[in-house]
Amino acid sequence: MSQRWTTAVLDTSQPGGWAVARCAQGFAFDANGVLFPREWLKKQNLDVLAEHGIGHFDGEPVYLLELHGAADWEGVQWQGLRQFMMQGDFDTYKMLAYAAQIGTWAREHRFCGSCGQAMTQIHWERAMYCQACDLRSYPRISPSMIVLITRGDEILLARSPRFVTGVYSTLAGFAEPGESAEDCVRREVMEEVQVTVRNIRYMGSQCWPFPHSMMLGFHAEYDSGDIVPQADEIEDAQWFNVHDLPPLPASRSIARYLIDHYVAERLGLPAPVLPG
Ligand SMILES: NC(=O)C1=CN([C@@H]2O[C@H](COP(=O)(O)OP(=O)(O)OC[C@H]3O[C@@H](n4cnc5c(N)ncnc54)[C@H](O)[C@@H]3O)[C@@H](O)[C@H]2O)C=CC1
Ligand SMILES: [Mg+2]
Ligand SMILES: [Zn+2]
Incomplete structure (x- = not known):
């Protein structure tokens, strides 16, 4: 069985690809599903907290736009991860499950637990990094x-x-x-x-x-x-x-x-x- 979804650490400074958007109400979807053209999505005036390059779906790069709080976006619906698990395509659910874990973890590790300074994403592995302490925080499991x-x-x-x-x-x-x-x-x-x-x-x-x-x-x-x-x-x-x-x-x-x-x-x- 071929795997449609694979994880990867993608550089967010590169343009293009697809993106999913997540806020407190869940993931955005419309008639085409949960994947939106990334450059288009970034022009939609969304209140973005962080962006993560998370992997490939059917070979195409996928990014996560993690939004502040709840979002108000005309023409788009939001659905929680549990609903995606219960119904619909399982590969899509797996992609969203990964996106949710990365989004939550990064949101909760914006500051170093040791010295309190802001942490940054590094690009060679999935971690948040404190330069002052040379400390890395990895996704929580x-x-x-x-x-x-x-x-x-x-x-x-x-x-x-x-x-x-x-x-x-x-x-x-x-x-x-x-x-x-x-x-x-x-x-x-x-x-x-x-x-x-x-x-x-x-x-x-x-x-x-x-x-x-x-x-x-x-x-x-x-x-x-x-x-x-x-x-x-x-x-x-x-x-x-x-x-x-x-x-x-x-x-x-x-x-x-x-x-x-x-x-x-x-x-x-x-x-x-x-x-x-
Ligand atoms: N996939 C599945 O079929 C099922 C999954 N689960 C999941 O299993 C996990 C454990 O089940 P529960 O009976 O709720 O756990 P539990 O019996 O350990 O009790 C939950 C309590 O553990 C504490 N807690 C919360 N997060 C913790 C953490 N990361 N480490 C240590 N303690 C923590 C809190 O006080 C919480 O109220 C939950 O995430 C639950 O959603 C539970 C049943 C079925
Ligand atoms: Mg229990
Ligand atoms: Zn630190």
Whole structure:
């Protein structure tokens, strides 16, 4: 399968190419999609905070115009990254996911965390640079574990108060300094539902740009303990039979993949493919 989207550090002093525009309401799109001729876009009187050369789509250079706050631009609509993930072309979503992560990270690293002076983009790698400290800040990625716990025909799913009504999902949480991925799985499971697990098995990973998670997916078998949902974080957690499941997360998420993969295994169906 050919890859339509590839990342690159492009020099913003070079003219031409295509550009995407992002503001607090999401990415701009019109009848032609999210890519606009870059030189034309720069004449549209947009309040640009920063410009980044981010890669190639179908071989053509692509830039990001990161705008200040919300934008008011006649004839153009704005849509959040989650909508692009749920529907439409996956390569376009991957390009926007990368653009969003670069835009957010650069916006949040305009000043040096060590001396407070303004940082600048460098052009030979993706980093913000403080000349005074000779310090580079690289794009931020937060490793997060996500795990499906199973017990024969039953799977453990939980809901956070932040989820869409009725939806149950796998357990997830951010890695802390000093722990391995497996330590993190055991700790998060203990914190969120107070059960122990065994046979932790790595299943695959997924970039989750909301705003900068890298999901590492696992399967684990239930070992011991009764479910006790964590106050505030977990609204409800239950064992569900694979023949009788609640509403599940979006089909392109790794949470859904972990569930679908196990259900397919139990029911003797073909294994699903992890969107990546
Ligand atoms: N792709 C998928 O299928 C799924 C992705 N996720 C993602 O996994 C990540 C972790 O899941 P949660 O249950 O929300 O995490 P969690 O169980 O660790 O709790 C979230 C809390 O962690 C703290 N936190 C926020 N950012 C952090 C960071 N970078 N490092 C350490 N702690 C941080 C905050 O106090 C936040 O309220 C989130 O980004 C979530 O969106 C969660 C479920 C499904
Ligand atoms: Mg969690
Ligand atoms: Zn500095």
